[in-house]
Amino acid sequence: EVQLVQSGVEVKKPGESLKISCKGSGYSFSNYWIGWVRQMPGKGLEWMGIIYPGDSDTRYSPSFEGHVTISADKSITTAYLQWSSLEASDSAMYYCARLGPRYGSTWEPFDSWGQGTLVTVSS
C-alpha cells in the first residue's frame, strides 16, 4: 500500500525558516515524481512543484518559484518543502502527493496523497 506520511503542525513567526517533510513507503520512492500542493484556509488547491527523487530534477509553478525549495533524500524516502523566510500569507495546509499511476512521468495526476501539514505563520 502506498503511504505518504507528513510531519506535524507548525507554528512559526514571520521571517523564520521552516522545512516540512513527507515520507513515502510501499512503492519505489526513487521512480515516481512527488509534489506539493497548497490549500489556503477555506480555499482551493494550488500546484506548487514536483521533484523526481531518483535524480532530484525539480519543476516549480511560476507562482511559487523562488519562494520555496523542494528537495528529496531518496536514501530515507523523504521529500521536503522549505522556506527561508516565512510570511503570514504562507499560512496554509500543505499536502504532498505522488504523481501516478505511471512511474517516471510528469504528465500524471496526483494518485496518492499525504494527510497534510498545517502551517501557521503569525507574530
Added chain:
Amino acid sequence: EILLTQSPGTLSLSPGERATLSCRASQSVSNNYLAWYQQRPGQAPRLLIYGASIRATDIPDRFSGSGSGTDFTLTISRLEPEDSAVYYCQQYGSSPRTFGQGTKLEIK
C-alpha cells in the same frame, strides 16, 4: 496558463439522485489529461478520475468522467451521504498544472 472554471459553485441534491459537475478549460487540455478529485471535510483530496474518463483504483462505478478538449463532466449517479464533499478538476497536460476552483456538493 490554462484556467479551469467549474460549475456550479454549489450543488444540493438528495440521496439517490444524479449529480453533474462541469469543468471548462480556457484552452484545449492536451491529451485530455484532466483529473477529478474529491475532498471531504477535514480530509486530503482523493483521486477519482484521470485521463478524463478512467476511474482510479477502488473508485466505485457510480463515478464517471467524460468530455474532451475544453469541456469535461464528472457524473455521480445514485448519490450517497458520503459523497458530500468539494470536487476539483485539474489539468496535467501542460505547465503549469492548474486546478479548478471547486464545486461543493451537499447531500440533503
